[in-house]
Amino acid sequence: MDRTNAPPSAETPNSQEGTSPLVLLKPVERDLQQLDENLKRLISEENPMLMAAADQIFGASGKKIRPALVFLVSHATAQLTGLSEITPQHRKLAEIIEMIHTASLIHDDVLDDSDKRRGKETVNRVFGTRVAVLAGDFIFAQTSWLLANLENLEVIKLISQVIKDFASGEIKQTTSLYDCDITMQDYLRKSYCKTASLVAASAKGAAIFSGTSNEVKENMYDYGKKLGLAFQIVDDILDFTRSSEQLGKPAGSDLRKGNVTAPVIYALEKQPALKRLIQTEFINPEDLDTAIELVHQSGGIERARELARNMGDSALDCLSCLQKGPMRSSLEGMVDYVLERLH
């Protein structure tokens, strides 16, 4: 769920307290290694040009949280239905999810004209817009094809909806910049499209391939949805509370670009002056500082924290249908990991 910007500090495991992503991923470490090899082969075997870009392409996606989640839910739900091992379909789903995420990042970097992601130069920076648009298109196309060959209409529909949500989410964001009339519902819908839809479909897809009951499928879907939303809300809070150095970009960047996020929506209820500032589109840079200050004073950040915690709690509730053990613990740990970034 590092679709936007996870702080650099999240890369290093915490030793004392707090949840380390590396510990969480431990139960599926071997699955992830195999995934890495398969992905490089899948992308590069048909295209020497993409092989050259493979490092940039797969460097973009960071810790492989999404496929890890597929593997964790795959194992956890396979236990419920008595499968002795996860299936090739589960593995292919994890690859597809990671490829969709990667393709969306490559196109995001074209859209934002970004030079770096996670400390690595972006595909568009190294190979140009042409290759970056094509690489993204090719990977999206490859996922459609892989998905079709899984021959499961329920999963095909589920994942094709995600790809549609991605594009919708970006378009919603582009068309609602500096819009102070955006409601919390609009914001959650946009965040769902941008971030949570893929996570929800990842978890539900894994349950489908384990052959679970509909109830378990829907619980896994809701777990992914709430986890994804919590992640996005936390990310949007950090844009206000972390220092520029921690974020690797100036604090308040989202607001400067016109993204009206949860803390701002709450702040607008208390601080009508904020609306006038945002509507100036910060042509005067001092207006941005004043706006950030108003968000802090309004209590909007605390309310957004509360919202994120509620989402996290709902996500945890959805896990009660799973057997206790390392897989469920890691899935619970993912929620803690997302929320701990608030501290």
Next chain:
Amino acid sequence: MDRTNAPPSAETPNSQEGTSPLVLLKPVERDLQQLDENLKRLISEENPMLMAAADQIFGASGKKIRPALVFLVSHATAQLTGLSEITPQHRKLAEIIEMIHTASLIHDDVLDDSDKRRGKETVNRVFGTRVAVLAGDFIFAQTSWLLANLENLEVIKLISQVIKDFASGEIKQTTSLYDCDITMQDYLRKSYCKTASLVAASAKGAAIFSGTSNEVKENMYDYGKKLGLAFQIVDDILDFTRSSEQLGKPAGSDLRKGNVTAPVIYALEKQPALKRLIQTEFINPEDLDTAIELVHQSGGIERARELARNMGDSALDCLSCLQKGPMRSSLEGMVDYVLERLH
């Protein structure tokens, strides 16, 4: 099949001899009108931004030859299986095919940084790269979703392969520029990916929804493939034989950009000097003129014409499984229309 550049003169129906596209499309005129309305609704209902761009988006694709082909094959094959009317699935397939074509054109214009297509300003020109990449992504995503909801795995696989071929074809083209070792087989494979794959899948998909025998499905696939290849070869010949004015771009543009097409591959067999010229990448513009002259002298254009005619003849052979009547006549006419551009 106007993926690259159909000459402006092809827009006007010929009165005396020759095949007018408008006459060919007559039997499916009402189907195409309904398609137009459905497409505008599909694209715009979720996205006000795309609605604003709808004119540019659908202006890009010209005469709707591809969906017309879907409708013609739909009616012709429905006759074989005793359907009284074409089905909603046939119509949805036509929409999907047109949307894939449109999305690929929008991204092509981003890749080539084109300002105009068929006399209209491009999406990237009017709305910028951001909107153009997103609009293409959204339309591709929408097609995956529509496709999934057709709930026919054979068609889902068929069309997802086309989207993959598109991206592969563009990548093959990008990585083989100024490559004089390209074989005729490489060229045909690239042309298949870029142009013929979609046409082949359009025709086969229509036969699938009519419930025909496998033999008819494969005949329709081959018809589309050969028709698409003939179109691409003719297009590549016209780049040498039409005047700049007729083409709307300088003659020899493909060669200048490094696209080694059928006439050039044949010419290279006879004129080794051509290889050295192409390998200069035409830094000296006079080298391009000399290279074009060598292609003309070599007889490469005549051999490419012969190849196109053979493809056309093969395409016609595939139609013999259909009943005679206006639908089959129009499908035959499509072949004539493609080849008549050579005169």
